[in-house]
Amino acid sequence: xxxxxxxxxxxxxxxxxxxxxxxxxxxxxxxxxxxxxxxxxxxxxxxxxxxxxxxxxxxxxxxxxxxxxxxxxxxxxxxxxxxxxxxxxxxxxxxxxxxxxxxxxxxxxxxxxxxxxxxxxxxxxxxxxxxxxxxxxxxxxxxxxxxxxxxxxxxxxxxxxxxxxxxxxxxxxxxxxxxxxxx
Numbered sequence: 400x401x402x403x404x405x406x407x408x409x410x411x412x413x414x415x416x417x418x419x420x421x422x423x424x425x426x427x428x429x430x431x432x433x434x435x436x437x438x439x440x441x442x443x444x445x446x447x448x449x450x451x452x453x454x455x456x457x458x459x460x461x462x463x464x465x466x467x468x469x470x471x472x473x474x475x476x477x478x479x480x481x482x483x484x485x486x487x488x489x490x491x492x493x494x495x496x497x498x499x500x501x502x503x504x505x506x507x508x509x510x511x512x513x514x515x516x517x518x519x520x521x522x523x524x525x526x527x528x529x530x531x532x533x534x535x536x537x538x539x540x541x542x543x544x545x546x547x548x549x550x551x552x553x554x555x556x557x558x559x560x561x562x563x564x565x566x567x568x569x570x571x572x573x574x575x576x577x578x579x580x581x582x
Contacts, residue, residue: 402534403485403510403533403534406485406532406533406534407485407486410465410484410485410486410489410532411486411487411488411489414465414466414486414488414489414492415438415465415466416434416437416438416465416466416468417466419433419434419437425492426492426495426499427499428499428500431467431471431496431499431500432500434466434468435468435471435472438468439468445469445472445527446472448554449469449472449473449476450476452523452552452554454473454476454477454478454522454523455476455477455478456477456478456479457478457479457522457523458478458479458481458520458521458522458523459473459478459479459480459481459521459522459523459524459525460481460483460514460516460520460521460523460524460525460546461473461480461481461482461483461524461525461526462483462511462514462524462525462526462529462530462539462543463483463484463485463511463526463527463528463529463530463532464482464483464484464489464490464493464506465484465489465493466489466492466493466496467482467489467492467493467494467496467497467504467506469525469527470482470493470496470497470504470506471496471497471500471502471504473504473525474497474502474503474504475502478523479503480503480504480505481504481505481506481507481516481521482504482505482506482507483506483507483508483509483511483514484506484508484509485508485509485510485511486508487508490506490507490508491506493506494506511526511529511530511533511539511542511543512533512534512535512538512539512542513538513542514542514543514545514546516546517546518545518546519545519546519547519548519549519551520546520548521546521547521548521551522547522548522551522552523547523551523552523553523554524543524546524547524551524552524553524554524555525553525554525555526543526553526554526555526556527555527556528556528557528558530555530557531557531558543555
């Protein structure tokens with residue numbers, strides 16, 4: 400089995416937060432409300448970070464949406480959100496979450512190393528704890544750079560050796576970060 404297939408299989412079988420289905424029927428509105436509540440209890444800083452981003456009317460791509468909690472938050476705030484994940488089952492649940500929570504958003508199965516979007520398509524690309532799992536992290540970063548509009552923002556969290564994780568807020572074209580530099 401290829402490395403990418405192993406990543407896809409793992410996250411399809413182990414989506415973060417799925418254990419809430421022991422208390423709410425998978426795919427129900429209660430399921431998504433409980434899923435989101437627990438996510439933001441554990442990672443309470445995320446809502447503050449998401450709320451600091453001016454997303455109303457902006458086009459956002461979430462790379463590695465999992466079960467869609469953060470994508471739903473962007474939708475609530477008026478973003479034109481596109482959620483993608485390598486796991487087909489996660490995409491199905493994210494799509495259903497938009498529907499049962501009466502939110503707008505689009506979900507698709509896609510590979511971060513080969514994004515199926517035109518160049519300069521998004522105002523923001525958001526990725527929480529995903530990019531370091533791809534076999535070709537630099538390829539995924541290059542793809543994010545490609546789909547960001549000029550002066551767009553990439554907001555990413557990567558796990559870092561020696562730290563539990565590290566947030567990286569990158570302004571497109573930031574000096575010293577060549578992989579995000581736009582000419």
